[in-house]
Structures are given as structure tokens and as C-alpha cells.
Amino acid sequence: MGQSGAFWSGLKKAKPYLAMVSLQFGYAGMYIITLVSLNHGMNHYVLAVYRHVVATLLIAPFAFVLERKIRPKLTLPIFLRIMALGFLEPVLDQNLYYVGMKSTSATFASATVNILPAITFIMALAFRLEKVNVKKIQSLAKVIGTAVTVGGAMVMTLYKGPIVDFMRSGGTSHPHAGGDGPHQSTNQHWVTGTLMLLASCCGWSGFFILQSFTLKKYPAELSLTALICLMGSVEGAAVTLVMERNMNVWRIGWDSRLLAAVYSGVVCSGIAYYVQGVVIKERGPVFITSFSPLCMIITAALGAIVLAETIHLGSIIGAIFIVCGLYIVVWGKSKERQAESTTALMPDEKVPTSELPITDVRTSNGGREVQKQVDMPRISGKNHLHQES
Numbered sequence: 593m594g595q596s597g598a599f600w601s602g603l604k605k606a607k608p609y610l611a612m613v614s615l616q617f618g619y620a621g622m623y624i625i626t627l628v629s630l631n632h633g634m635n636h637y638v639l640a641v642y643r644h645v646v647a648t649l650l651i652a653p654f655a656f657v658l659e660r661k662i663r664p665k666l667t668l669p670i671f672l673r674i675m676a677l678g679f680l681e682p683v684l685d686q687n688l689y690y691v692g693m694k695s696t697s698a699t700f701a702s703a704t705v706n707i708l709p710a711i712t713f714i715m716a717l718a719f720r721l722e723k724v725n726v727k728k729i730q731s732l733a734k735v736i737g738t739a740v741t742v743g744g745a746m747v748m749t750l751y752k753g754p755i756v757d758f759m760r761s762g763g764t765s766h767p768h769a770g771g772d773g774p775h776q777s778t779n780q781h782w783v784t785g786t787l788m789l790l791a792s793c794c795g796w797s798g799f800f801i802l803q804s805f806t807l808k809k810y811p812a813e814l815s816l817t818a819l820i821c822l823m824g825s826v827e828g829a830a831v832t833l834v835m836e837r838n839m840n841v842w843r844i845g846w847d848s849r850l851l852a853a854v855y856s857g858v859v860c861s862g863i864a865y866y867v868q869g870v871v872i873k874e875r876g877p878v879f880i881t882s883f884s885p886l887c888m889i890i891t892a893a894l895g896a897i898v899l900a901e902t903i904h905l906g907s908i909i910g911a912i913f914i915v916c917g918l919y920i921v922v923w924g925k926s927k928e929r930q931a932e933s934t935t936a937l938m939p940d941e942k943v944p945t946s947e948l949p950i951t952d953v954r955t956s957n958g959g960r961e962v963q964k965q966v967d968m969p970r971i972s973g974k975n976h977l978h979q980e981s
Contacts, residue, residue, distance in 0.1 A: 703891075
């Protein structure tokens with residue numbers, strides 16, 4: 593029983609770690625499957641629409657049943673915010689991301705996503721959701737980490753460098769690759785793709801900021817997620833009809849295109865929302881953010897093995913800067929949370945000292961001091977103890 597209890601106790605403590613590691617494998621698989629489907633002719637506008645249709649069908653029943661008693665009334669201001677949320681992430685972010693990934697590589701795209709916490713931090717400062725005091729080391733760490741992360745993204749954008757062949761593939765390359773890079777595109781295409789990825793991160797950060805404000809007015813996570821996915825499907829379909837006049841782009845068969853839509857919808861827009869919500873309640877958002885570099889490493893390994901992607905020195909250097917900057921920001925945030933929790937406990941710690949229910953009164957008994965405990969009434973404010981001699 594003792595060993596069994598220790599095993600289950602250890603498993604319970606390891607559940608958040610196992611959940612986040614599994615989720616990073618899920619995201620890495622999405623990057624690979626999505627790029628394969630795009631290379632096989634899948635339209636990125638259609639992929640974004642189908643992904644959120646699948647996510648809506650998955651989440652809506654759970655939201656309807658589990659939140660039927662706590663779901664707030666949907667007012668016009670909240671509905672307008674949901675429309676904006678449905679455009680920022682399902683339409684703007686994902687389409688820019690798919691275009692950028694197709695112009696670069698799955699490995700590069702997953703590495704660029706590590707700049708997301710830094711962009712979110714800058715936006716949070718602008719909307720006064722974050723505070724910075726340069727006199728405190730934790731606040732200074734957030735600023736320095738953000739600068740290092742942005743610098744890493746600039747290195748990845750402006751410097752490609754020689755190819756680093758970890759797998760010794762002997763000339764194998766990406767399906768779109770030529771002799772000088774991961775695609776037969778020019779350096780201009782590579783820079784354009786990187787800018788698309790950075791713009792998608794800005795859209796995703798804006799989504800997080802607006803979502804934090806919306807949840808205060810509409811505190812029903814599952815219902816909000818289902819409505820966002822629904823509005824993203826509708827708005828994405830409208831954008832697709834404007835951008836793509838050929839109706840054949842909507843056709844998908846039993847191939848990688850269907851797999852990409854179902855996989856990304858179920859794993860990355862359905863299960864991911866639930867897992868992140870559970871872990872956030874237990875460990876907080878800083879814990880989740882710290883696992884982002886793991887996804888980049890997994891994607892790089894899968895990309896080199898499955899897609900025979902070429903990895904450039906500039907991508908490695910930039911990724912190292914991004915990871916270092918990210919962990920500096922995470923360290924600063926964790927220290928800041930510890931300081932805030934300590935400050936919040938200070939008033940509670942002082943209450944027993946100002947309102948003593950028991951006091952010691954020493955009386956003489958034959959030359960000896962006898963210590964008695966006398967119950968004193970609790971009085972709000974200052975307690976005045978009167979001793980009689």
C-alpha cells in the first residue's frame with residue numbers, strides 16, 4: 593500500500609508536466625501535418641475554416657451541457673468582442689501563419705512562435721495589464737528578456753547562414769527545397785515569410801489581450817471558446833469566398849488535407865483549450881509558457897526526419913536567443929508573483945499580533961511567579977492591556 597500510494601502521489605504531481613509535454617507533441621504534429629497538406633494543394637483559407645468547424649462541433653456540446661447554469665446573457669458589446677476574437681486568431685493569425693510557414697519551414701515557424709510571450713508582454717504594458725518598475729530585478733528581467741527575444745527574432749529574419757545538417761541526409765531537402773535554402777524562393781521570400789509569422793504572433797497576442805477583457809464580462813470558458821470557433825468559421829468562410837473565387841478549393845478527400853483539418857481542430861483547438869485551462873488553474877500561465885521551446889525542438893526533429901527540412905545557422909542562433917529571452921521573462925514573472933503573494937499575506941500576518949485572544953498575567957504566590965492564561969476579548973483596532981499591580 594505504501595509503494596502504491598507513493599506511486600499515485602508521484603503521478604498526481606507529474607500530471608501537469610505530462611499534460612504539457614504531450615500538448616507540445618500535439619502542436620509539433622500539427623506543424624508537420626499542416627505543412628504536408630499545404631504542399632499537397634490544401635488552401636490555407638479553407639484549412640482555417642474547416643479547422644474551426646471541427647472545433648465548434650467538438651466543443652459546443654460540452655459547453656451547452658456543462659455551462660447551461662452559469663452561462664451569462666449574450667449582450668451586444670460581448671457579441672462584438674466575440675466577433676473581433678473570431679477574426680484575430682481563427683482568421684488573421686492562422687492564415688498569416690500558414691502563409692509564413694509555407695514560405696519558410698515548419699521548424700522555423702515553430703521557433704518564431706516563441707516570440708509570442710514577448711509580444712504579449714509589450715501589448716499588456718500598453719493596455720496596463722502589466723507593470724514595470726526598473727528598480728526591481730524581476731521587472732528589469734521582463735524588459736531584458738523581451739529585448740533578447742525580439743533580438744532573436746530579428747536574427748532569424750535577417751540572417752540565414754549556412755545549412756547545418758544534423759541528420760547527414762546527404763543532399764536530401766525539403767520538397768520545395770533547392771540547393772541554397774529550404775525553398776526555391778529567394779531571400780526576399782524568406783524575409784516575407786518571417787514577417788508574416790511575426791504578424792501572426794501579433795494577431796495571436798491581440799487575441800489573448802482581448803480574451804482577458806472578454807472573460808471578465810463573459811466568464812464561461814467553454815461557451816466563449818465555442819462561440820469564438822463558430823464566429824471564426826463564419827468570418828473565415830466569408831474571407832475565403834472573397835479571396836478564392838474557385839469553388840474547387842473547398843474539396844478535400846480522404847488524404848492529408850482532411851487529416852490536417854480534423855487533427856488541428858480536435859487536438860489544437862479542442863483538447864488544447866481544455867488542457868491549458870486545467871493546468872492554468874493549478875500552476876498558472878507562466879508554467880505553460882515555459883514549455884514552448886520544447887515544441888520547437890520536437891518540430892525540428894520531426895521536420896528533419898519526416899520532411900527532410902534543412903536547418904540554417906541563423907535559425908539556430910535566433911532560436912537560442914529566443915529561448916534565453918523567454919526564460920528570462922518567465923523567471924521575472926515568477927519572482928514577481930512570489931513578491932505579490934508575499935505582500936498580500938503581510939496584513940493577515942499582522943492581525944494575530946494586534947488582536948491577542950490570550951495574554952499572560954504573572955502573579956506572585958509565596959515568592960514564586962505563577963503564569964496564568966486569561967482570555968481577553970477581541971477588540972477591533974488596538975488592544976489596550978491593563979495590568980494591575
